[in-house]
Structures are given as C-alpha cells and as structure tokens.
Amino acid sequence: MIFQLVSGLATGGTYAIFAIGYTLVFSILGIINFAHAAIFTLGAYFTYILMGRNITGGVLKGIDLPFEMSFIVAMLIGALLAGLLSVMIDAIAFRPLRNRKSDSLLALVTSLGMTIILVNGIQYLFGTDPYNFPAKVIGDIPPSVSFEIFDEKVVIRTKVLIVMGVSVVIATLLTLFITKTKTGRGLRAISEDPTTASLMGINTNRLIMIAFFLSGFIAGLAGTLVAWNVSSGITDPYFGVKFGLKGLAVIVLGGLGNIPGAIIGGLVIGVAEAFAPSEYSDAVAFGILFIVLLVRPQGLLGQKVQQKV
Amino acid sequence: MNDFLSTYGFLLIQALFASILGLSLYLPLLTGQLSLASPGFYAIGGYISAFFATKVFHQFYQPFLLPIPNTIAPSVVSPMLQTIKYNNDYPMAFIFIQMAIAATICLVLAGIIGFLAIRLRGIYLALATIAFVEVIRTLAEGADDIGGSSGIFGIPQPFVNKIDYAWVAIPMLMMTLWIIYRLERGKMGRAFKAIREDELSVSASGVYTTYYKVVAFALGGMLAGIVGAIYAHFLNTWNPRQGSFDAGVLYLTFVVVGGSRTIWGPVLAAIVLTILPEALRSVAGAPWLTDFLQNGRLILYGGLLTGAALFFPQGVITPRLLNRFNLMKRLRQRTA
Structure with missing residues (x-):
C-alpha cells in the first residue's frame, strides 16, 4: 500500500516536471504545444553530447567533441539550447498562425509536424541506441533514503527526491514569476486578450518569446533529469513522446494552463497508475483523460470558461 | 509489368488503403471536428477480422496442404509449413463477413463514443480522440487472448500475390468515394458543411447539430474499421502497433x-x-x-x-x- 503510494508519487513527479512547461504555453496562448515532448527529449540528448560522451548510432556515429563538461553544467547549457530551440519552433510554427489569427487547431497540427521532424531528426542523427549517463554524476550521494511510516519501512531513491524537489522549486518560481513580476503580469494580460494587451503597450512578441524560452528551458532540464532518474539514460528517441501523451492527461486533469494543477495532476496520475494492474497501467492515464474531458473539462483546479458567442 | 507489380504491388495496395483511411478522417472534418480516432477503429476492425479468421472461421475450411518432400531438411520445413499451411484459398466470403462484422461493431462503438465526446469542441475533441486511441492500444497490449503486444500471426490469405488485393481495394475506394460524393451533395452533406461554417446559426435555425456530428464521426469510425478488417489479411499479422x-x-x-x-x-x-x-x-x-x-x-x-x-x-x-x-x-x- 505505502510502497505503491511512494512509487506512484515518484512516477508522478516525473509527469509533473514534464507538464509544467507544457501547461505554461497553454496558459498564455491557449495552444497545445506538442513539440514540448520533442524539446524534452532533445534536452537530454544535448546534455549527453555536452558531457563529451560517445555517439554510437545514426549519421553522427563516432563524432568526438573536443570538450567535456560536468553533468550539472551540461544540463544547464543543454536546457539553454532547448529554450532557444523552443523560441525557434514558436517562430516557425506558431507565430505565423498567431499573426493570421488562425484557429488554434491549426497550431496543434503544426506542432505535431514539428514533433515528427524533431523526433525523427534525432533518430536520423543519433540512431535508436540507448545513451546512458555515467554513474555518480553529482558526486557521492546515497542511492536511497529510508524511513518508517506506520511501522512500515519505506525506501525512496534519492534521484526521485531530487526530481520532485526540482519540480516543486520550478513550479513555485514560475508561479511567482507569473503573478508577481511585471513580465508575468504582461503575460497574463496577453492570455486574456493579445490585441488589447499590445494596445496597452505590452510588447507581445517579446513576452511570448520569453514564455517559449522558459517553457523550453524547463523542458530541457526536465528531459535530462527524467532520463537520468527513470532509466539512468536516454532509452530511445521516442521516450519524450510517451511523456507528451501522458502529459496531456496530466495537464487536462490539473486544469489546462494551471501550473500548480500540473503538479497535482502529475502526482494523481502517477499514484493511480501505481495502483492499477501493471499491464493496464498505461490505459489509466488515458482513461482519466477521456473521462475528465467528458465530465469536467476544466480539470481539478481550472475555472469554467463560458463559451463566447 | 509483372516485374513492376511484384516489386511495387505491396506499395500500391498500401497507398489505396491509406487513401480510404485519409477519407475516414475527412468525414468528421466535414462537420469541422478534428478527430484523430481513426487508428483506434482501424485497430479494432483489424482485431475483429484477425480473431474471426484465426479462431472462428478457420475450422470451416480445409487449408490446401502441399506434401512436403522427405529430402528437405527439417529446419527448412517449419518456416515453409507456415507459408504452405495458409496457402491462398481462404474464402473471400469469410472476409466479407468479417468486414461486415467490423463495420457494424465500429459503427455502433463510434456512435456511442461520438455521442459522448461530441460536446467537446476543437482542441478538446482532438485530445479525447488521442486518449481513445491510446486506451485501445494499451488494452490490446494487455489482452493475452488476442496475442498481447506481439499480436496475432498467420492470418490466412485469400490471394497468392499481394497485388491481387487490388480486386478489393479499388472497388472499395471507388465505392467510398461515390458514397461520400453523393452524401456531400445531399441534405446530410449540406448540413455537415453548414455546421462546419457556423454551428451556432445552424442550430438556431432548427437543425439538430449533434445528430449530424455524431453521424459524421461514426461513419469515419466505420470506414476505418472496414479498412482494418481487410488490412489484417493484407499484412498477414496484426498487433497493437497498427493503431498508434x-x-x-x-x-x-x-x-x-x-x-x-x-x-x-x-x-x-x-x-x-x-x-x-x-x-x-x-x-x-x-x-x-x-x-x-x-x-x-x-x-x-x-x-x-x-x-x-x-x-x-x-x-x-x-x-x-x-x-x-x-x-x-x-x-x-x-x-x-
């Protein structure tokens, strides 16, 4: 019972950290940026390359970089690159549609297209080989922490605690950024009405760029951490896409565009999966997504939006 | 020509069926609904067909067995047996029955799901249909009765060459095109397009929009299911990855x-x-x-x-x- 709860929370933590940046873009622009999953994947690949490790497959096979970075530096620079990539994706796939005031469904289509390009591009360049991070990348930490609840011994892997800690810190900082800073207020104004916001002197294009950069930066960071946490490396180019689909369930359950909701949604789905029989655990998230959409489309923490005529 | 057909036959048939699957997405889009549910119904249709062909109908016909000469080494025999046992005489009538069963089940299922999901608009409907496809895929992976994640193998063949599936694919595509063409020009099609352009004013002028949206959704699902039913035979095997x-x-x-x-x-x-x-x-x-x-x-x-x-x-x-x-x-x- 406790064991399942703990392992569910651990999985849920990875869903949560994935979903924060995903929901950020939705909260401002009202679009599902499916390419978030691809940026998440690329973040992990960037970190791996920057650490100067060997590439064993694809077109880039055998390429040797002349530098080596430590895990943490590589992760941060990798996240930076992921953020820039996210800004680029916005410029290619979303900004033209935004300027034309197109249907948000078209943005879903272009973001699916960008995801296909990126994921298959990764596969073309790096092959389907798994890429593992070396052991002990952040010094000598104990592999797990154990404590007792209700006379039951509970063991938690330290990596899990790190991922959860990072996701809570990121979500807190992001919520503070959105609610307290001037830029954050501008972003909220854009989410209400972009035209009025720009008439009020808000530089909408610059602020949307910032939002995409933040979303990509968080995705890159999350990709590295999740790859390192779940399987101690990148399993294949598709590992992010699985999170992309589950992430949909997470952000819809939490309330589309709601940042604390993304964390709660992630943890709820993680725990629900842990209690389901293992061969059907994947069906749980999508079952929840389907039911939430039918019964309570605004999610757990979201507010009901009236259909405008 | 024969050379060309044996090299590209598979590809040509694939293209014909792909175009029918494209039409299964086009139908709900006529009413302005972006649905990605087609692969789910396609997978269901394929499983229905594969299940009936390998578990039910196979007892009603005698596969045409070739005698195996003694001179062939046993290691060669077993893979040969696989191809010989299911030669090429699976009756077309059975396949049509399977397609009819798949069509009925998919139509009903798509009707129910459509009725539930149709109140969702735009992006939410797309998300719900993605969820539906993934639920079907994971359920198929978990169900051992239909082969789990490795799927069903050795689905019997009605033809010797893959290109012969054109006898099914071409009439099917033409029939689908004709039906949709007629549909678009009838009352139904006009309602579809009116809903796509402005649902609110259509419903204000007394048209029950939910009915038309569910019909478009269900017809798309049925079409995908029928393609799945014949495609399972075409591929000779069916697994959860087909409907991803x-x-x-x-x-x-x-x-x-x-x-x-x-x-x-x-x-x-x-x-x-x-x-x-x-x-x-x-x-x-x-x-x-x-x-x-x-x-x-x-x-x-x-x-x-x-x-x-x-x-x-x-x-x-x-x-x-x-x-x-x-x-x-x-x-x-x-x-x-």
Missing part, C-alpha cells in the same frame, strides 16, 4: 496536405505521399539521399504537415483549383 498515435498523425498529414475541402485531396495526397518516398529512393543517385529517404522519410512528412498547415491552410487541392480545371474543360468543349 503516429498512424493518426500520418492520416492527418494526408488530409492537411491534400486538403480538407474536397474528397480528392486526402485520396491523392495519401497515394502520392505513400508512393513518392519509395519511388524517389529507387531513382536517387547519391547514397546519402537513398539513406535519407529510407530512414528520414518521416522528417519529410513532418515538414509537409507543418508547411501545408502554414502555407496552404485549405490543402493543395482546393475547390477553387478543381473549378478551374472544370472551366478549362468547358472552354475546350466550346471551341471543339
């Missing part, structure tokens, strides 16, 4: 690139996009290009999907383009 999210994106590419305003758009785009990468591969001179067309084919699809959505929001083949061709035909008739 990726497949949905592929059909979406056909519709977005070809155009969602005419029936010719999805059909032509499906045929061209299925055949072109393979055809280019055989003529490409440089080895890196051949390699790219083999391993990076999906990168091209992604680029086309994004490019079409950005630059041709109505697709390449628009009603205006077709009208222009009609005009030219008329002019030619007048001068002749």
Whole structure:
C-alpha cells in the first residue's frame, strides 16, 4: 500500500516536471504545444553530447567533441539550447498562425509536424541506441533514503527526491514569476486578450518569446533529469513522446494552463497508475483523460470558461 | 509489368488503403471536428477480422496442404509449413463477413463514443480522440487472448500475390468515394458543411447539430474499421502497433496536405505521399539521399504537415483549383 503510494508519487513527479512547461504555453496562448515532448527529449540528448560522451548510432556515429563538461553544467547549457530551440519552433510554427489569427487547431497540427521532424531528426542523427549517463554524476550521494511510516519501512531513491524537489522549486518560481513580476503580469494580460494587451503597450512578441524560452528551458532540464532518474539514460528517441501523451492527461486533469494543477495532476496520475494492474497501467492515464474531458473539462483546479458567442 | 507489380504491388495496395483511411478522417472534418480516432477503429476492425479468421472461421475450411518432400531438411520445413499451411484459398466470403462484422461493431462503438465526446469542441475533441486511441492500444497490449503486444500471426490469405488485393481495394475506394460524393451533395452533406461554417446559426435555425456530428464521426469510425478488417489479411499479422498515435498523425498529414475541402485531396495526397518516398529512393543517385529517404522519410512528412498547415491552410487541392480545371474543360468543349 505505502510502497505503491511512494512509487506512484515518484512516477508522478516525473509527469509533473514534464507538464509544467507544457501547461505554461497553454496558459498564455491557449495552444497545445506538442513539440514540448520533442524539446524534452532533445534536452537530454544535448546534455549527453555536452558531457563529451560517445555517439554510437545514426549519421553522427563516432563524432568526438573536443570538450567535456560536468553533468550539472551540461544540463544547464543543454536546457539553454532547448529554450532557444523552443523560441525557434514558436517562430516557425506558431507565430505565423498567431499573426493570421488562425484557429488554434491549426497550431496543434503544426506542432505535431514539428514533433515528427524533431523526433525523427534525432533518430536520423543519433540512431535508436540507448545513451546512458555515467554513474555518480553529482558526486557521492546515497542511492536511497529510508524511513518508517506506520511501522512500515519505506525506501525512496534519492534521484526521485531530487526530481520532485526540482519540480516543486520550478513550479513555485514560475508561479511567482507569473503573478508577481511585471513580465508575468504582461503575460497574463496577453492570455486574456493579445490585441488589447499590445494596445496597452505590452510588447507581445517579446513576452511570448520569453514564455517559449522558459517553457523550453524547463523542458530541457526536465528531459535530462527524467532520463537520468527513470532509466539512468536516454532509452530511445521516442521516450519524450510517451511523456507528451501522458502529459496531456496530466495537464487536462490539473486544469489546462494551471501550473500548480500540473503538479497535482502529475502526482494523481502517477499514484493511480501505481495502483492499477501493471499491464493496464498505461490505459489509466488515458482513461482519466477521456473521462475528465467528458465530465469536467476544466480539470481539478481550472475555472469554467463560458463559451463566447 | 509483372516485374513492376511484384516489386511495387505491396506499395500500391498500401497507398489505396491509406487513401480510404485519409477519407475516414475527412468525414468528421466535414462537420469541422478534428478527430484523430481513426487508428483506434482501424485497430479494432483489424482485431475483429484477425480473431474471426484465426479462431472462428478457420475450422470451416480445409487449408490446401502441399506434401512436403522427405529430402528437405527439417529446419527448412517449419518456416515453409507456415507459408504452405495458409496457402491462398481462404474464402473471400469469410472476409466479407468479417468486414461486415467490423463495420457494424465500429459503427455502433463510434456512435456511442461520438455521442459522448461530441460536446467537446476543437482542441478538446482532438485530445479525447488521442486518449481513445491510446486506451485501445494499451488494452490490446494487455489482452493475452488476442496475442498481447506481439499480436496475432498467420492470418490466412485469400490471394497468392499481394497485388491481387487490388480486386478489393479499388472497388472499395471507388465505392467510398461515390458514397461520400453523393452524401456531400445531399441534405446530410449540406448540413455537415453548414455546421462546419457556423454551428451556432445552424442550430438556431432548427437543425439538430449533434445528430449530424455524431453521424459524421461514426461513419469515419466505420470506414476505418472496414479498412482494418481487410488490412489484417493484407499484412498477414496484426498487433497493437497498427493503431498508434503516429498512424493518426500520418492520416492527418494526408488530409492537411491534400486538403480538407474536397474528397480528392486526402485520396491523392495519401497515394502520392505513400508512393513518392519509395519511388524517389529507387531513382536517387547519391547514397546519402537513398539513406535519407529510407530512414528520414518521416522528417519529410513532418515538414509537409507543418508547411501545408502554414502555407496552404485549405490543402493543395482546393475547390477553387478543381473549378478551374472544370472551366478549362468547358472552354475546350466550346471551341471543339
């Protein structure tokens, strides 16, 4: 019972950290940026390359970089690159549609297209080989922490605690950024009405760029951490896409565009999966997504939006 | 010609069925609903067909067995047995029964799901249909009765050559086109298009929009289910990967690139996009290009999907383009 709860929370933590940046873009622009999953994947690949490790497959096979970075530096620079990539994706796939005031469904289509390009591009360049991070990348930490609840011994892997800690810190900082800073207020104004916001002197294009950069930066960071946490490396180019689909369930359950909701949604789905029989655990998230959409489309923490005529 | 058909037969049939799958996405889009549910119904149809062919109907017919000569080593015999046992005499009648069963089940199921999901608009409906596809896939992976994640093997063959499936695929495509063509020009089709343009004013003028939206959704699901039923025979094997999210994106590419305003758009785009990468591969001179067309084919699809959505929001083949061709035909008739 406790064991399942703990392992569910651990999985849920990875869903949560994935979903924060995903929901950020939705909260401002009202679009599902499916390419978030691809940026998440690329973040992990960037970190791996920057650490100067060997590439064993694809077109880039055998390429040797002349530098080596430590895990943490590589992760941060990798996240930076992921953020820039996210800004680029916005410029290619979303900004033209935004300027034309197109249907948000078209943005879903272009973001699916960008995801296909990126994921298959990764596969073309790096092959389907798994890429593992070396052991002990952040010094000598104990592999797990154990404590007792209700006379039951509970063991938690330290990596899990790190991922959860990072996701809570990121979500807190992001919520503070959105609610307290001037830029954050501008972003909220854009989410209400972009035209009025720009008439009020808000530089909408610059602020949307910032939002995409933040979303990509968080995705890159999350990709590295999740790859390192779940399987101690990148399993294949598709590992992010699985999170992309589950992430949909997470952000819809939490309330589309709601940042604390993304964390709660992630943890709820993680725990629900842990209690389901293992061969059907994947069906749980999508079952929840389907039911939430039918019964309570605004999610757990979201507010009901009236259909405008 | 024979050489050409034996090399490209598989591809041609694949293209024909892909175009019907493109149409299964086009139907709900007629009412303005973006549904990615087709792969789910396609998978269900395939499983129904594979299940009936290997578990129910196989007892009603005697596979035509070839005597195996003693001179062949036993290690060679067993893989040979696989191909010989299911020779090529599976009765077409059984396949039509399976297609009918798949069509009925998918129509009813799509009707129910459509009725539940139709109140969702735009992006939410797309998400719900993605969820549906993934639920079907994971349920199929978990169900050991239908082979779990490895699927069902040795689905009997009605034909010797893959190209012979054209006898099913071509009439099926033509029938589908004819039915949708007639549908679009009837009361039903006018209601579909009116709902696409402005649902609110249509419902205000007394049309029960939910009915038409559910019908469009259910017909799309049924079409995908029928294709799945015949495709299981065509592929000889069926597994959960057949109905994945990726497949949905592929059909979406056909519709977005070809155009969602005419029936010719999805059909032509499906045929061209299925055949072109393979055809280019055989003529490409440089080895890196051949390699790219083999391993990076999906990168091209992604680029086309994004490019079409950005630059041709109505697709390449628009009603205006077709009208222009009609005009030219008329002019030619007048001068002749």
